[in-house]
Amino acid sequence: MNAMRIVALDRLAETSWLKLGQGIAEARAMLPGIDVIPADLAKDRRFLEGLADWCDRYTPLVALDGADGLFLDISGCSHLHGGEKALLDDLVSRLWHLGIQARGAVSSAAGLSWAMARFGAQKIIDPDDAERVLLPLSLSCLRLPAGMVEALARVGLKLVGDILHAPRAPLARRFGPQLLLRLDQALGLEEEALSPRLPVADLSAERRLAEPIQGEEDILGLALQLARRLKDGLEERAEGGRLFELLLFRVDGKVFRIQAATSAPLRDPERIANLYRERLQAVHDELDAGFGFELLRLSVLKSEYFRQIQDDFSGAPDKSLSLAVFADRVAARLGPHCLSMPVLADSHVPERAEALDCLSDIAQLTLNRQPFRLGPTAHLPSARPLRLFRHPEPVDVSAAEVPDGAPEHFRWRRTLYRVKRAEGPERIAPEWWIDGEKASTRDYFRVEDADGYRFWLFRNGFYTENPHPQWFMHGIFA
DSSP states (O other): OOOOBOOOOOHHHHTTTOOTTOBHHHHHHHOTTOOOOOOOHHHHHHHHHHHHHHGGGTOSOEEEETTTEEEEOOTTTGGGGTSHHHHHHHHHHHHHHTTOOOOOOBOSSHHHHHHHHHHOOOSBOOGGGHHHHHTTSBGGGGOOOHHHHHHHHHTTOOBHHHHHTSOHHHHHHHHOHHHHHHHHHHHTSSOOOOOOSSOOOSEEEEEEEEEEEOOHHHHHHHHHHHHHHHHHHHHHHTEEEEEEEEEEEETTSOEEEEEEEEEEEEOOHHHHHHHHHHHHHHTTTTOOOTTOEEEEEEEEEEEEEOOOOOOOSSOOOOHHHHHHHHHHHHHHHHOTTSOEEEEEOSOSSGGGSEEEEEHHHHHHHHHTTOOOOOOSSOOOOSOOOSEEEEEEEEEEEEEEOTTTOOEEEEEETTEEEEEEEEEEEEEEOOOHHHHOTTOOOEEEEEEEETTSOEEEEEEESOTTTOSSOEEEEEEEOO
16 A cells, blocks of 8 residues: 555657556566655645746647646637637747647547547647547547556557447446446537636736846836726726736746735726735735746736715815725735724624624725615614723722612722712623623613713622622723
């Protein structure tokens, strides 16, 4: 079980009768001079994902194919690169200059392209030639399990031509429906959906450069140009971008993805460029230009309806716009969760009646001049202390009016306070779905001592439940 086995072969090893899954000891016995390199599947996966990022220059629809392949849906993209053949030649040539030997094929079916790239020699396949090119290929080209290929070989079926025109019912009955499904997918008779590894952008604009660039100002200048090109598309949709992504394709194949989010729909090119000025400052140490970037692309990953707001005649600046600019620039530099603001929550328990929410998530309510609406059970009590403690602090009460009266005096933080005036109680029941059914009810009192200091304290529970209930300080009035 612990024996080392072959997980990948180069082209020379494939012609030396070695097989995947074969033990290393057996392989050395067959070829004593073979060179064995320990496999690192995690690094191989990251390398494949890096190649997938690099292939975004041809199409945004890139899907991973197992551990050693990629599917590219180039529908509607090939004319941008001079046609299918020119696109494929450019892709394979660029990979070869990067030190990667790749084989590819273009067809109308993903299964046919997979078969030709791995087992055939023809690169561009016309839909009418699918049967002809598949006939001489091994059944392994249909992406069948190894056990099924071996079972087919035992009955003399080794090539696609052996089953192409054979009766289908006996094949399905003996080998299952997967055999015919894979055959139909290779012939283009059965649709096969590809799942791109990344979401497709709503809008994109890119710039290919004759000479690579390295400077930050050059990148920002091109980002501004791309943002201006995106503005027309956003205006046609009556939308603004909420999440932008700048892709920087380095000449050695490395791709950098830099995202910038906004607190409200945005289409102003200058503000978009300023966002990336802040983002580049934040990722400065991680952004290695190397020998330069040869392709830049700015995409809108998320967009929303852009509400037009008419300015008034006062001439005063729009404070909400200033808030948006400030929030976006700070979030771009320090992260989307660096700014927060208090919001009301649907709870009667004071310490749960408010929470801190990310400013980028709720600023749109203010920027669009829409009133903040509370939930159906949220409320604003008439009297709450200016300073509310996050955690109520225990106080010592030696005398209080029974059963529902305020304390006559209490000791808090080693100081004795004598109550001169009191108002209450305000009874707040516990939230049984959070605290449990055995949680105690609170009776809140607003009290004032002889020196004029006003406090907000509560008794936890009733005297009928406990002769000596606990008292807590929850806040201080101004």
